[in-house]
Amino acid sequence: MILLLRSVLGVLLALGVGSVARASDPVAPEARTSPEPRLVVTSPTDASRQLLDVPTLVGATPSAAVVVHPDDVRQPWWGTGATLTDSSVTLLRDRPDLLKTLFRGPAAGGARLNLLRLPLSATDFSPWPWTWEPRGSTARPPAEARDAASLVRSIRKIRPGLRVIGTPWSAPASMKTSGTVRGGGLADAALPAYGQLLVDQRRWLRAHGVPLWAMTLGNEPGYSTDYPSMTMTDQQMVALADQVGPAIGSTRLWALDHNWSDRGRVDALLGATSAFDGAAFHCYGGQPSQMAGLAVPRLVTECTGTTDGAPGTFAWDAKNLVADAVAAGSSGLMMWNLALDPTHGPVDPGSQWGCRQCRGLLTVSPAGPEIREPEFFTLAHLGRAAAPGGRVVGVDAPSWLSVAAFRNPDGSVGVFGQNRSGAPQTVSFAVGSSTRTYPIGVGEMFSYRLPAS
Structure with a gap:
């Protein structure tokens, strides 16, 4: 994730409408609506x-x-969520009370999330730079991926209609130009193997109780740094989409997964292949209006708070991530970490450029009660106004x-x-x-x- 303060971002109003490309999925019922407004x-x-x-x-x-x-x-509404990083797994796996606070539909003080972004490799919030590795005719997950899948199954019991979006931050080192998980680009010669890895990941996750509703080809494909990350060219993403899209069945494939300012890349990808069902955007560059006018659904899949206070966060989130983004056609909103500790971690100890000020929806400390951060309330209010499966x-x-x-x-x-x-x-x-x-x-x-x- 590119560490840029959201306070420097501008905003413009725009309108857009999306349509669902693949067959719709059943949506878990929400808590019964109050008989009074x-x-x-x-x-x-x-x-x-x-x-x-x-x-x-x-x-x-x-x-x-x-x-x-x-x-x-106008456009369909898919819901709200955040990302289950390794840091979040560590802080939440023994806290069923916090999982209910985040995901349980009728929880009085809860966020009522229904979407979950699942990293398919290490991120800057991982203890070390792990990836899945091909073994023989298929790929097998490391312990970190198995731990995350186990927690997803626990969340699914709390939120039966949970929808998971899988995203890798990096291919294995052997498939990259840099020869390392930390930074570099995807090697052209590795395109078939990387595409098969994505298909294998989808198959394993679905077989192990993870409701993988959508995937992207990689997180922030225009950014390379000293934590798990990987650049991809438009030509590489088109070739991957043509390989992966038909092989993942009902799982949606979303284009880009990078900033609003990268709208031109989305246009190029959608113009070159029909394999993408939607487009995913982050909030760290550009304006929400740049999502408008796409022929496919779109949504914000990542944004984070840092050290800004609640007054500024409420104003920025409400205008940029909800009002302007929804006006530009967004069908959902997802934040970055579900939970972090009071030091904004745990973070990748081997990275100098990972986010050291990112804020989770919850700040979890073993020494005291959890803190519901400003972004928690943004999603909690959005979840109370809009139910999954609704329409804008x-x-x-x-x-x-x-x-x-x-x-x-x-x-x-x-x-x-x-x-x-x-x-x-x-x-x-x-x-x-x-x-x-x-x-x-x-x-x-x-x-x-x-x-x-």
Whole structure:
């Protein structure tokens, strides 16, 4: 992952629509919708207002209105998630309570995640640079991959509708121009062997209870550094897609898995082959508007917080990762590490350039209770507004409200948003003939859910 502070990134608004290329999968049912409309808020400064239900204001004059258009149906919504790095495996494997906090659908204070990104090699959050190695006619996973698969099976018991996205950071050293897992590029001569490795990984994971819903060919194929990483040319990715896509059955194959600023590479890949079912983007360069206008679905598969505080994180996430990204056609949002320790690790001890300031959704310490970080609340509110299998719909709101709206499989309508006006607001939510008004504090993130009539 390229370590760039998100605060320097600009944003633009754009619109886009995607369609699912492969057959749709069943979606696990969500917790039963409340029989009454609900507004839940989280303050960036007041710990007593975290995922707090707020009562309706009766007879109040609103200072702003959010108007949802549930018949203005746009792209599908796949859900929210984060990455199960080796660091996260270490911190979560003996903590079923934290797995429930992250993944359990009806958890009152939980994130309600349904997507999981699974590294298929070591990352900068690994104890050493491991990869799968071909052995004979197939490839076998090392202990790290087996440990992760075991934890995925535990998560699946908590979240039956879990969808896993597999991504390698590097091919084995023998397949690279550098002769090492740390940096370098994929060797042209190794293309068939690397493609077969991806197919073998998919087969093993599915056979061992990992619901591998999608794959990418490699993480950040334009970046090489001193931790497990690997560059690939567009020509290499096209050749791999033509080999791997037909061989992985119902598992989707997504293009790129790099920054918004790499949109040109996505256009080149999609123009050269029909093997890709979607495109994956990261938040470390460019603008969310650069995802707009693609003929395939797209989503954000990686973004991380660093040392910024909750007020700035709430404002940045809500505008860039949700409002602007959804307007540009995004069908989901995934963050980086599920969990890290108080030192932002454990990290790869052999790397000088790995992220030393990355923040997990949870900070887990053996000496005290876990800390739910700002990104946790971004996903928690998005998960309360939008259920997997729903659709994005149109919404009108003042410019100082970063919002996105959804029509869910159970018929309910949800709104995610954040008040960046700098003042408390009284906001009305209008959906058809239903209008409710609520107070929303300075900088607060919120999710509104109106049950089906």
